[in-house]
Amino acid sequence: MTRTVNLPGGTALPLIGFGTWELSPTTAYESVRAALEVGYRHVDTATLYRNEADVGRAVKDSGLDREQVFITTKLRPQDARRARRTLESSLRLLDTDYVDLWLIHWPTGRNEFVSTWRELLDAKDAGLARNVGVSNYSPEQIDELTEATGRQPAVNQIPWSPGQHDPALLDEHRRRGVVVEGYSGLKNTDLGDPVLTGIAERYGVTPAQVVLRWHLEHDIVILPRSSRRERVAGNFDLDGFSLSKEDVSAIDALGR
Template sequence: MDTLDQPTVLLPGDVRMPLLGFGTWQATGEAGHAAVLAALDAGYRHVDTATMYGNEAEVGRAVRDSGLRREDVFVTTKLPPDRVGRERETIEASLRALGLDHVDLWLIHWPPSAASDSIPVWRELLAARDEGLTRAVGVSNYGTGQLDELIQATGEVPAVNQIRWGPALYDRRRHAEHRDRGVVLEGYSPFKSTDLSDPVLTRIAAAHDVSPAQVVLRWHVDHGIVVIPKSVTPERIRANADIWGFSLTAEEMHDIDALGG
């Protein structure tokens, strides 16, 4: 599949976000740069970083070194909890490190420790979006009630909520709550809580001649959930990107959903 034809989800402002992204937590220094470059070479067109990862410079350099057009790579970064009250300063520092004039998505990495800060921080992200520093804004690690607080206070729905997700964590109700509010669900650490030797996953993998890990990633995108696996191993990076040659049946999706209890 041509990478430009990879499935995307539409965010507010006519922003297209690829359903498959490359996570970069713990990918730092030259190894981080090499991993992102390998991911872009393998076909990823969505890279997820964060201020607290300490690798924005490496991510930005890899995007430039890839030879790809800026508009063909979706870049996410995140505001860390210790930068509450310094939002504008933080996004400007992120852009300098990345070597970009804007990111595609800026997230609040964790809910502020002081509940009274939640709305002011969210307003600062909205202001950054309106100034063109980011094309879309969202949150990470938020509960449904916390999403509702932001929506009720500002009338603005977070484009994305990035949370830990995977078959063992599947929660039909939580998925529906995001969908009903128009919030795109993005899952990180898809393999952390997943038993890749589970008979359900190995059976489905064998039926499609793919790996259980590829089944898990395909399960996310077939649900319309953005997924951001991470690796610094070139072979695994390529395998994680190679999920477009098959799709899961309704019965297979149901069986994987059931792993979440």
């Protein structure tokens, strides 16, 4: 069963997403097809990645109903002044009438800071994006958007890993009701760390699976990516074990 977290508007966001950063068009298509066959129902792309058309084609060719797949794309800050046109282009490339989540990829310049967020809210009101949020923003920047518009981002996508995580920062997001999506969780981790290899050995899983499961224990959305089918499957296969409180604490301590 796909584990989900509810976004403020009530949309169910699958906790395990498939990331497509740095996947070339052909690889993106094949990897997304593999991910959907394995059971992923959440795919993350961006204008910057230049693979939206391939992601869209993979979703279409999977045979799944559009409603069954949660699709995220992101707006580059340099496209802030043509935000709506950029989203419309993304929708054409993805071959869909809407995205489930549209994020500002990282903070824009001061002149466009609030106006860009208003553009995302307008797109949501127009039904082009079911949910809108940000990526790489601080809680203070989120507050600035919320105070200016009365509406806060549903999601903040930020780097998160055992070696680079901040419980206080997570609390700040939880207090605001903003869902945290963690990226580069595996890339920024030493998978040979004895803490991780020891736990992996005990459960008969890989250190990568331990790291991803640790994210889920904290209710953080994960976006692992791989072009190898066995890894795509392994990164999704996280239900066969759970970490004890002691395991979680030991992994938490890697960030200190």
